[in-house]
Structure formats: structure tokens, C-alpha cells
Amino acid sequence: MALQPKSFLYHLDSATGVATLTLHRPERLNALTFEVYAELRDTFVALDTEPGVRVVVLTGAGKGFCSGGDVEDIIGQLFGKSADELLRFTRMTCDLIGAMRRCRRPIIAALNGTVAGAGAVLATASDVRFASESARIAFLFVKVGLSGADMGVAWMLPRLVGQGNASELLFTGDFITAQRAYEMGLYQRVVPVEQLLPEAKAFAERLAKGPRDSIAVTKQAIEAEASMTMTHALEHEARVQAELMLHPDYREAYEAFRAKRPAVFQ
Secondary structure, three states: OOOOOOOEEEEEOOOEEEEOOOOOOOOOOOOEEEHHHHHHHHHHHHOOOOOOOOOEEEEEOEEEEOOOEEEHHHHHHHHHHHHHHHHHHHHHHHHHHHHHHOOOOOEEEEEEEEOOHHHHHHHOOOOOOEEEOOOOOOOOOHOOOOOOOOOOHHHHHHHOOOOHHHHHHHHHHHOOHHHHHHHHHOOOOEEEEHHHHHHHHHHHHHHHHOOHHHHHHHHHEEEEEEHOOHHHHHHHHHHHHHHOOOOHHHHHHHHHHHHHOOOOOO
């Protein structure tokens, strides 16, 4: 049975294998609720093995990507919860990020406007980020008296932009422009908003035509090797590469090269 989330939009293009998740509360700049958090977590768990899905595009409806946790539906509600209930909530938000990073399908974030708080972490947890020129970003947590290290961002962000840039962003919670985020290496593309989804989907379709298992183990290696020594990383890559040399896609690439034709991967 196809995925049918209720709190955001989901569409699978069966011809290309590109699944698009669209946060869909445009009147609230796609602010997250408890339901959205939980459904996003469960959806990314399912996408790891969902038939027909090769690449995922994550975007938002309207003028913003995601403004973070909803002020009324989440932040206001948290004041009435016990310490144990608060911990269950923060662990659930972290479980969402874990599901994104464990999902073997590449995740392309198409950031169509404001990217703030938990929305900024969703962008960071994606594998590649395409942004509109209006997609300013802020990790707002210290602005509301919370730790700048939320949902795993203190682990992820320095690996993308370096320790100094990450420290500045997480210490201040200030917004930076899309151009500044691009200069830091946080965004891979910055384009006019009307070009954002077409370019993100074109890139996703390019990946979808590639060897699925090769890309999957590459994503797993990027994630796993961050905590390995160089010696362990070399052994890990040697084993994975030797296994893929037995894969039909490796033979197909060779035969396609010899025949001077495009490869058709599994």
C-alpha cells in the first residue's frame, strides 16, 4: 500500500522514482506540529524500503520551507508537560533526524523560503540542499532560551560548514542570507524561486537513473565513516567496494562502456 501521510503531501512519480514530500501548512510557514513530526519520522523510516522510491525531494508549500515548531501547537503546549514527557518529545524529534540519515534514499531539500529552527535542522539532515534566493536560514534555539544543539545539529552542522561557522550560527541563532549559506557550503545551489523545484527535481531524476545500491552504500559510508578512524574507514570501503564488484550494475556499466551506449542500471 502506498504511503498516505495526513499532515503533509506525498507524491511518487512512478516513472522517475522521485518521491516528493511537501510540508503543507503555508498559512503558518509550514510550522511543525506533534503530528507532523511523528508522520515525518514514520515516513522516512518507510521510505528506506518503499517500493519504487529511488530519491526523495523535501520542500514546503507557499512562501516558506519551514519556520520550526509551531508557537501554539508545540511551544505553548510544552509548558504543561512533565520532565518525562518533554524528554519523550525531544527524543521523538531526534528520531526523525535519525530516520532521515538512515534512509538509504538520497534526500534533496528544496528550500523555497524561510528555513528556521527545526526547519533548519531538517534542511541540514538532508543530503543536498537547493535553495531559493529568499531562503534565509537560522538555527533559532538559543533565541528562545534553549540549547543551540538540538536534534543532532551540533553533530551535523560542523561537518558541513566547519566548526567556526557552526559555532557562530548556533551561538547567535541569527538568520543568514541564502548567499551566505551557499558561501559556507550549507547550500549547494541558490536559484530564483521559480527555478527551484524544476532544478531540484531534475537533479533528483539524475540520481534516480543512477545505480541505486551504489548511491545507497555511499550515503551509508558518509554517515558511518564520520565516527571511524582512517584505518577503519579504509577497511569499510574495501569491503563495500568488493561486494559491489559482484553487483550486476558493475557489469552493466562495463558492458555499456564497451558498447558505447548509456548504462541501464537495475
